[in-house]
Amino acid sequence: MGSSVYLSQIQSMRNRLPELREERGLSQQELAERVEVTRQTINAVERERYNPSLELAFDLADEFDCHVEDIFLYDAD
């Protein structure tokens, strides 16, 4: 049951991270270093296989100089 709840949470979140990162000409590794996580974590977020913590979401928003909701989109349907 726990994993199905987790999966449904993952499936309801969308993000514009690849688009924003590429607009700024950053590699996954460079972005990872800037927000102090691993490259695999950035990759997992971009592929919508991992929902970041609020702290990381805010760090990413700070890095792209935008609001969290400009990166992450919640799709309840």
Add this chain to the structure above:
Amino acid sequence: MMVTERIDRLMQRYRGESYGRLLVGIYLSAAVVWMAATALGYPREGFLAFVAIFVLGLVADFVVRRSSVTVYDERYYELEKRASSTAFNIFGGGGFIVFITLIAAEFAGVYEMGERVETLFLAWAAFVLTWGVAYTYHKYRA
């Protein structure tokens, strides 16, 4: 420049994931060396090698955690939680089914629990109890 700064600069040459793989390699090799030495008839030497390699892994882990290279992050801890949950479900849930079945069979008089199975049952009960205590602790601490 301080020694720690030098080590940190040296470590920044490689990505965090490379250090992650290195640490996994060290811990795995400790187990492999022990098993191989035991299979070759050197259990004592194998055990000593295991301890030495494992301690080396702990030291490397400590150094990596103190450096500015990110090896462990929030996703690692999330995966760790999920792995722990899966392991608990397998051993906790699996054990429940197995031992309840055995106890029922014993009451029905078709099975008698041996000393080894009884020890396993007590170990399982202690494991589940430990989980319960840890859960209660975190529930009231949070």
